[in-house]
Amino acid sequence: MIRINENYQSLQASYLFSDIAKRVAAFQKANPGKKLIKLGIGDVTRGLPDACIKALHAATDEMASDSTFRGYGPEQGYDFLREAIAKHDFQARGANVQPDEVFVSDGAKCDTGNFQEVLSLDCKVAVTDPVYPVYVDTNVMAGRAGNWNKETGRYDGLVYLDGNRENGFIPALPTQPVDLIYLCFPNNPTGSTATKAQLQQWVAYAKANKALILFDAAYEAFITDDTLPHSIYEIEGAREVAVEFRSYSKTAGFTGTRCAYTVVPKECMAHTGSGEAVSLHALWNRRHTTKFNGVSYPVQRAAEAIYSPQGQAQIKQLIAYYLNNARYIREKMTALGYACIGGDNSPYIWIDGKSDSWAFFDKLLNEAAVVCTPGAGFGKCGQGYIRISAFNSFENVQEAMERISAVLR
Amino acid sequence: MIRINENYQSLQASYLFSDIAKRVAAFQKANPGKKLIKLGIGDVTRGLPDACIKALHAATDEMASDSTFRGYGPEQGYDFLREAIAKHDFQARGANVQPDEVFVSDGAKCDTGNFQEVLSLDCKVAVTDPVYPVYVDTNVMAGRAGNWNKETGRYDGLVYLDGNRENGFIPALPTQPVDLIYLCFPNNPTGSTATKAQLQQWVAYAKANKALILFDAAYEAFITDDTLPHSIYEIEGAREVAVEFRSYSKTAGFTGTRCAYTVVPKECMAHTGSGEAVSLHALWNRRHTTKFNGVSYPVQRAAEAIYSPQGQAQIKQLIAYYLNNARYIREKMTALGYACIGGDNSPYIWIDGKSDSWAFFDKLLNEAAVVCTPGAGFGKCGQGYIRISAFNSFENVQEAMERISAVLR
Numbered sequence: 001m002i003r004i005n006e007n008y009q010s011l012q013a014s015y016l017f018s019d020i021a022k023r024v025a026a027f028q029k030a031n032p033g034k035k036l037i038k039l040g041i042g043d044v045t046r047g048l049p050d051a052c053i054k055a056l057h058a059a060t061d062e063m064a065s066d067s068t069f070r071g072y073g074p075e076q077g078y079d080f081l082r083e084a085i086a087k088h089d090f091q092a093r094g095a096n097v098q099p100d101e102v103f104v105s106d107g108a109k110c111d112t113g114n115f116q117e118v119l120s121l122d123c124k125v126a127v128t129d130p131v132y133p134v135y136v137d138t139n140v141m142a143g144r145a146g147n148w149n150k151e152t153g154r155y156d157g158l159v160y161l162d163g164n165r166e167n168g169f170i171p172a173l174p175t176q177p178v179d180l181i182y183l184c185f186p187n188n189p190t191g192s193t194a195t196k197a198q199l200q201q202w203v204a205y206a207k208a209n210k211a212l213i214l215f216d217a218a219y220e221a222f223i224t225d226d227t228l229p230h231s232i233y234e235i236e237g238a239r240e241v242a243v244e245f246r247s248y249s250k251t252a253g254f255t256g257t258r259c260a261y262t263v264v265p266k267e268c269m270a271h272t273g274s275g276e277a278v279s280l281h282a283l284w285n286r287r288h289t290t291k292f293n294g295v296s297y298p299v300q301r302a303a304e305a306i307y308s309p310q311g312q313a314q315i316k317q318l319i320a321y322y323l324n325n326a327r328y329i330r331e332k333m334t335a336l337g338y339a340c341i342g343g344d345n346s347p348y349i350w351i352d353g354k355s356d357s358w359a360f361f362d363k364l365l366n367e368a369a370v371v372c373t374p375g376a377g378f379g380k381c382g383q384g385y386i387r388i389s390a391f392n393s394f395e396n397v398q399e400a401m402e403r404i405s406a407v408l409r
Numbered sequence: 410m411i412r413i414n415e416n417y418q419s420l421q422a423s424y425l426f427s428d429i430a431k432r433v434a435a436f437q438k439a440n441p442g443k444k445l446i447k448l449g450i451g452d453v454t455r456g457l458p459d460a461c462i463k464a465l466h467a468a469t470d471e472m473a474s475d476s477t478f479r480g481y482g483p484e485q486g487y488d489f490l491r492e493a494i495a496k497h498d499f500q501a502r503g504a505n506v507q508p509d510e511v512f513v514s515d516g517a518k519c520d521t522g523n524f525q526e527v528l529s530l531d532c533k534v535a536v537t538d539p540v541y542p543v544y545v546d547t548n549v550m551a552g553r554a555g556n557w558n559k560e561t562g563r564y565d566g567l568v569y570l571d572g573n574r575e576n577g578f579i580p581a582l583p584t585q586p587v588d589l590i591y592l593c594f595p596n597n598p599t600g601s602t603a604t605k606a607q608l609q610q611w612v613a614y615a616k617a618n619k620a621l622i623l624f625d626a627a628y629e630a631f632i633t634d635d636t637l638p639h640s641i642y643e644i645e646g647a648r649e650v651a652v653e654f655r656s657y658s659k660t661a662g663f664t665g666t667r668c669a670y671t672v673v674p675k676e677c678m679a680h681t682g683s684g685e686a687v688s689l690h691a692l693w694n695r696r697h698t699t700k701f702n703g704v705s706y707p708v709q710r711a712a713e714a715i716y717s718p719q720g721q722a723q724i725k726q727l728i729a730y731y732l733n734n735a736r737y738i739r740e741k742m743t744a745l746g747y748a749c750i751g752g753d754n755s756p757y758i759w760i761d762g763k764s765d766s767w768a769f770f771d772k773l774l775n776e777a778a779v780v781c782t783p784g785a786g787f788g789k790c791g792q793g794y795i796r797i798s799a800f801n802s803f804e805n806v807q808e809a810m811e812r813i814s815a816v817l818r
Contacts, residue, residue, distance in 0.1 A: 001619040003529035043480040056469040070665040071452035113700040120412035210410040255480040256706040291522040297665040
């Protein structure tokens with residue numbers, strides 16, 4: 001008899017975005033014709049950079065002709081892209097990453113979700129709270145999270161690292177030994193950023209405990225403070241203990257185009273039960289080549305174009321546009337008396353709503369016709385907060401903040 | 410201490426394509442200037458259909474403008490594509506598949522590799538021999554295959570269903586109970602095809618044993634015999650016991666463009682340990698939305714264009730071109746006195762070389778400068794056979810067969 005993976009039955013249905021959708025639909029039904037401004041989901045809204053568009057057209061033309069057609073490419077990505085990544089995203093910042101340590105993929109969500117497959121089922125996993133739900137859910141599916149505890153509102157088998165106002169949503173190191181740590185800076189959902197000194201502590205912890213850090217840097221392009229690290233490989237020793245995930249989704253508006261990559265340094269090791277060190281690069285290479293077949297060729301050309309002088313200028317403009325929205329939102333909310341994190345080196349503004357997350361969400365929806373995301377949806381430490389996203393037109397952001405100001409003033 | 414998934418250590422290094430590459434490189438070094446004709450790897454060689462090229466350009470233009478830009482799409486695929494698939498690929502053939510049962514993805518390799526994740530780790534898995542290696546390796550990674558047995562050249566935990574000259578490489582039903590069965594028709598690598606009566610036996614077996622069939626139909630577009638089923642859902646009752654994988658890689662030359670899909674019917678069930686039936690559609694939906702973020706929007710538009718009248722005419726022409734190559738290869742090899750399977754409803758011709766697979770491979774390489782694939786690389790039942798692929802220009806195929814004829818005559 002065919003049986004299911006019963007770990008799936010421990011998954012808690014995520015009501016966050018479906019709950020939001022239901023409340024929004026109810027509002028729209030009750031208020032037909034009312035213009036709703038969506039600052040909820042973290043999806044970009046502006047067209048792709050022109051350099052990427054040109055590259056997509058040119059690669060499409062290549063695919064039309066037998067003489068320039070491309071079939072299966074290397075599963076790890078074309079050298080032209082891996083080389084551009086190593087040079088521009090790492091070596092230019094003094095971080096040692098080689099092209100053959102880069103695995104091009106179709107999404108950081110996929111890679112952060114899949115990477116745990118090459119690790120043992122009984123490793124102890126630490127996540128921050130609030131947290132991007134994919135880190136938790138993929139470990140539940142694999143069976144590492146234990147049972148859902150209704151009383152604590154958490155999985156018994158996971159270690160939760162609390163973010164709060166006191167630590168500025170940069171959680172402290174775990175007080176019990178853990179093997180695998182998910183970190184995300186600039187953070188989704190809180191917009192908090194980690195300094196070099198803070199990341200150094202994590203690298204030192206990982207080395208001391210032979211732990212592995214899965215570092216999600218999908219929002220690094222929004223860092224404007226020159227003292228902040230963009231990559232964990234800017235920290236000495238990180239190559240031995242950290243895997244890094246990057247994405248073009250927010251960097252260049254690729255949420256619907258799909259391209260990302262993962263860096264697994266050659267020195268990064270995990271161990272067998274008998275203590276023998278095994279290269280995670282070799283394991284991930286085996287996983288990637290067996291279960292993945294490479295990113296669409298025109299899309300890889302579009303990603304390469306991001307690194308051209310034109311592409312670099314265009315994404316800087318794109319990011320500056322969203323960061324200007326973020327600054328504006330943060331200033332207005334601060335002026336209204338609400339404490340904010342993020343919005344300076346991140347497209348997200350994390351706002352202490354001084355009330356229940358959902359109550360605050362409902363207030364903004366019903367009285368200002370603005371959609372945000374209730375922080376409680378990202379973990380119990382998110383209760384009382386809301387996330388506002390800067391991904392929209394400046395005109396819409398202005399209008400949203402006028403309406404919110406009228407409601408909260 | 411972070412530990413690895415030790416199942417990976419049971420993986421047998423696949424030397425097949427790297428061995429081929431080494432022998433080819435050695436030949437080229439020894440014979441500089443000699444034109445090599447590659448009929449080995451199953452990768453298409455002709456440009457994308459014009460309808461797909463037009464759709465890629467048009468969708469790229471949409472991505473350029475804020476007003477038509479597309480960000481995150483539904484993880485399961487856009488409705489425009491799911492509806493076209495259900496209508497043209499299934500309903501038009503009398504098979505009941507609904508749009509919301511279709512999960513669009515970036516590859517059948519990914520989906521056939523990933524689907525086992527939603528199933529229990531102790532289910533008994535049956536594969537055919539010869540076999541597409543992904544079915545085996547992904548079960549080894551999950552821990553279902555047991556130990557590699559050097560004496561048998563097989564994994565102790567898998568059930569192997571032998572293909573051979575007597576059964577025309579359509580293996581018989583298992584003689585011991587199995588829970589999960591991987592089938593692929595038209596078959597890679599053998600090119601064998603299953604009749605409705607044969608598939609009916611498999612569906613009946615699955616129903617009687619509460620087993621699940623994972624049916625890989627990536628090559629269905631090459632079926633020319635009207636009596637052969639293209640989909641397992643043409644068999645009554647299959648919706649309860651089968652998941653089907655399809656790909657545009659060979660259908661429309663999408664090996665480098667990346668689009669495929671998986672059908673999970675709503676009636677298809679697996680069970681908990683206590684015998685409760687659980688919908689695989691719901692489980693796969695949860696897996697797909699958690700670990701995947703949808704296929705690139707321009708690529709989905711290109712896939713949709715395959716179903717336009719122009720697209721249909723163009724892919725028919727494309728497939729007819731490769732099938733003409735296949736027919737030509739089969740006729741020549743048959744005339745030379747070699748027994749062949751496939752090449753009529755499949756782009757692969759599976760040839761009894763009447764000698765060791767690698768010896769035959771070496772003979773064709775060194776004496777005819779033609780690259781094929783040794784059948785032994787696909788399992789012990791492949792020993793003695795070679796696979797020749799029809800994916801090349803007709804001119805190259807003609808020249809290859811002239812050279813082979815000169816060597817084997």
